Amino acid sequence: xxxxxxxxxxxxxxxxxxxxxxxxxxxxxxxxxxxxxxxxxxxxxxxxxxxxxxxxxxxxxxxxxxxxxxxxxxxxxxxxxxxxxxxxxxxxxxxxxxxxxxxxxxxxxxxxxxxxxxxxxxxxxxxxxxxxxxxxxxxxxxxxxxxxxxxxxxxxxxxxxxxxxxxxxxxxxxxxxxxxxxxxxxxxxxxxxxxxxxxxxxxxxxxxxxxxxxxxxxxxxxxxxxxxxxxxxxxxxxxxxxxxxxxxxxxxxxxxxxxxxxxxxxxxxxxxxxxxxxxxxxxxxxxxxxxxxxxxxxxxxxxxxxxxxxxxxxxxxxxxxxxxxxxxxxxxxxxxxxxxxxxxxxxxxxxxxxxxxxxxxxxxxxxxxxxxxxxxxxxxxxxxxxxxxxxxxxxxxxxxx
Amino acid sequence: xxxxxxxxxxxxxxxxxxxxxxxxxxxxxxxxxxxxxxxxxxxxxxxxxxxxxxxxxxxxxxxxxxxxxxxxxxxxxxxxxxxxxxxxxxxxxxxxxxxxxxxxxxxxxxxxxxxxxxxxxxxxxxxxxxxxxxxxxxxxxxxxxxxxxxxxxxxxxxxxxxxxxxxxxxxxxxxxxxxxxxxxxxxxxxxxxxxxxxxxxxxxxxxxxxxxxxxxxxxxxxxxxxxx
Ligand SMILES: Nc1ncnc2c1ncn2[C@@H]1O[C@H](COP(=O)(O)OP(=O)(O)OP(=O)(O)O)[C@@H](O)[C@H]1O
Ligand SMILES: [Mg+2]
Numbered sequence: 294x295x296x297x298x299x300x301x302x303x304x305x306x307x308x309x310x311x312x313x314x315x316x317x318x319x320x321x322x323x324x325x326x327x328x329x330x331x332x333x334x335x336x337x338x339x340x341x342x343x344x345x346x347x348x349x350x351x352x353x354x355x356x357x358x359x360x361x362x363x364x365x366x367x368x369x370x371x372x373x374x375x376x377x378x379x380x381x382x383x384x385x386x387x388x389x390x391x392x393x394x395x396x397x398x399x400x401x402x403x404x405x406x407x408x409x410x411x412x413x414x415x416x417x418x419x420x421x422x423x424x425x426x427x428x429x430x431x432x433x434x435x436x437x438x439x440x441x442x443x444x445x446x447x448x449x450x451x452x453x454x455x456x457x458x459x460x461x462x463x464x465x466x467x468x469x470x471x472x473x474x475x476x477x478x479x480x481x482x483x484x485x486x487x488x489x490x491x492x493x494x495x496x497x498x499x500x501x502x503x504x505x506x507x508x509x510x511x512x513x514x515x516x517x518x519x520x521x522x523x524x525x526x527x528x529x530x531x532x533x534x535x536x537x538x539x540x541x542x543x544x545x546x547x548x549x550x551x552x553x554x555x556x557x558x559x560x561x562x563x564x565x566x567x568x569x570x571x572x573x574x575x576x577x578x579x580x581x582x583x584x585x586x587x588x589x590x591x592x593x594x595x596x597x598x599x600x601x602x603x604x605x606x607x608x609x610x611x612x613x614x615x616x617x618x619x620x621x622x623x624x625x626x627x628x629x630x631x632x633x634x635x636x637x638x639x640x641x642x643x644x645x646x647x648x649x650x651x652x653x654x655x656x657x658x659x660x661x662x663x664x665x666x667x668x669x670x671x672x673x674x675x676x677x678x679x680x681x682x683x684x685x686x687x688x689x690x691x692x693x694x
Numbered sequence: 695x696x697x698x699x700x701x702x703x704x705x706x707x708x709x710x711x712x713x714x715x716x717x718x719x720x721x722x723x724x725x726x727x728x729x730x731x732x733x734x735x736x737x738x739x740x741x742x743x744x745x746x747x748x749x750x751x752x753x754x755x756x757x758x759x760x761x762x763x764x765x766x767x768x769x770x771x772x773x774x775x776x777x778x779x780x781x782x783x784x785x786x787x788x789x790x791x792x793x794x795x796x797x798x799x800x801x802x803x804x805x806x807x808x809x810x811x812x813x814x815x816x817x818x819x820x821x822x823x824x825x826x827x828x829x830x831x832x833x834x835x836x837x838x839x840x841x842x843x844x845x846x847x848x849x850x851x852x853x854x855x856x857x858x859x860x861x862x863x864x865x866x867x868x869x870x871x872x873x874x875x876x877x878x879x880x881x882x883x884x885x886x887x888x889x890x891x892x893x894x895x896x897x898x899x900x901x902x903x904x905x906x907x908x909x910x911x912x913x914x915x916x917x918x919x920x921x922x
Contacts, residue, residue, distance in 0.1 A: 294803060294804050294805075294806055295803070295806050298803045298806075298809075302803070305791055305792065305796075306791070308791075309790075309791030310791075599787060600787075600789055602787075603787045603789070604800070604804070605748070605772065605775075606746070606748055606775065606781050606787075607775070607776060607781075607800055607801045607804055607848070608772050608773060608774075608775040608776020608777065608801060608804055608805070608852075609772065609776075609804050610768075610769050610772045610773070611768060611769065611772070612769075613804065687748045687749075688743050688748050688749050691748075691783065691787065
């Protein structure tokens with residue numbers, strides 16, 4: 294028998310039994326559509342989170358003094374306490390072409406007072422670069438001036454909560470506050486931003502890094518925030534940080550470098566496995582569709598027993614009968630998944646219309662997986678009825694017994 | 695052309711053995727016209743099924759055109775059916791969703807004949823049987839006699855040597871039945887070996903050779919039995 298004849302025969306058999314065919318197409322289409330739509334949703338969620346992350350602070354590399362050993366149980370004896378990461382170290386990082394800007398950070402707790410009011414708050418020493426790196430915004434005034442970072446300067450930018458507590462509704466810009474035992478003039482007020490890097494930005498005072506160093510009497514920095522030139526430059530920036538600091542620290546790598554990518558990729562992994570899980574659950578509906586196909590095909594075989602007997606009487610071989618019924622099941626699967634894909638694309642398009650901010654996307658692998666699984670289930674569950682048909686005794690089949 | 699030697703066929707039903715055929719010996723030459731009569735349950739259909747390679751005897755030997763068919767495997771038997779044997783059934787066994795032409799085409803399709811050649815041969819046989827204007831009709835749009843003639847066309851499209859008909863007129867009125875018998879006899883006159891199982895003595899009597907079966911055996915004493 295010729296292959297296209299076999300296909301023609303299968304097609305006529307399917308179009309000859311409309312309601313049965315529609316039922317199976319529906320089951321298959323629902324299965325495929327649910328796999329594709331659910332993976333699109335999962336993938337959309339992943340991309341949504343990724344987008345949120347990159348808007349949070351872009352291409353950030355964070356330098357922490359001291360080596361955090363993630364492997365090995367005995368801390369290195371040689372080297373002892375790590376060396377401070379100094380302001381000079383931080384400024385040296387600007388040499389790298391992979392690094393766009395850096396902001397050194399010195400952190401300490403100190404009392405801040407204005408007239409009789411005093412508050413214990415976090416004082417952050419940094420440079421003008423902190424603002425773009427952390428995406429800070431000002432409610433009023435100016436941020437730290439772009440001067441030589443090694444120079445002290447008695448100015449401060451305060452959080453909005455602190456401003457309210459010290460000044461109430463009065464004007465704060467231009468006023469002098471006392472931090473610890475020094476006086477600083479308020480030049481700007483931060484817009485509330487909520488938590489950032491685990492700190493309440495409303496309750497801080499930002500002062501020039503050199504002033505903070507002398508205020509807290511420390512050479513060492515708490516952190517260096519490094520912004521890479523771009524997303525692709527993050528690994529290079531990271532390597533540059535390590536190389537430069539090691540060179541300055543007598544060939545010892547006594548810092549820890551965290552990239553935001555690491556955090557992001559953790560979330561990425563979570564959402565990806567979520568997508569797989571959802572796709573897996575949806576695949577169950579495909580399997581259900583397969584079982585339905587099997588049942589309906591079995592019914593079809595018993596309804597068409599006489600036909601099978603006839604085909605055998607006419608000289609149809611066992612293999613030919615088998616392939617005729619398998620082709621029928623295969624055609625059903627392909628047609629069903631085509632409808633399912635159309636429904637899925639329609640649905641995703643519609644959801645994209647309703648929620649334009651949610652980055653829905655049908656990943657290519659889900660297409661392949663849905664089609665593959667539907668064809669596989671169709672054929673797998675088609676085999677049983679087809680074999681049943683192929684093995685029928687022609688005399689019994691013709692008699693309809 | 696056909697030689698049956700001591701063919702036995704029995705069925706086991708509910709622990710009891712039914713002997714459908716007992717030691718059947720039969721010989722036929724090419725072009726013979728044989729009718730098989732006998733009471734219900736006497737084994738006529740079983741004999742026909744064995745002649746048509748649809749069923750296998752429990753013992754005995756069956757030679758078809760010199761080949762011992764009992765030695766063939768399932769696939770070889772299927773091919774032998776396809777190429778050498780045509781069946782006509784009481785209930786026509788046309789596939790309802792297919793047109794007359796498509797039904798007739800089935801054996802050619804199974805044999806892998808070219809579509810263009812198929813169309814030609816189907817058209818020719820339809821013309822020959824006076825069904826030229828019914829090619830695109832489905833079975834439910836045809837009369838009983840027309841359906842049986844479509845079935846005969848399907849049975850003969852492969853130009854088989856042997857045509858087996860199991861009560862071909864059983865579902866037809868007198869007039870269409872006669873037409874169908876004439877069609878079969880026409881084919882026989884052109885050389886096809888024809889075996890007809892029938893209850894109708896008038897139709898059975900037209901055959902040049904008649905056998906009567908009783909209880910799974912050929913009745914030797916019956917006046918109708920013998921070569922014509
Ligand atoms: N598949 C089968 N299983 C069990 N018994 C069977 C089977 N086929 C035939 N028989 C038995 O074999 C015997 C002969 O049956 P067969 O069909 O050949 O009779 P028949 O002469 O064709 O009868 P009818 O004129 O009613 O068609 C009967 O007793 C029948 O019950
Ligand atoms: Mg019978």
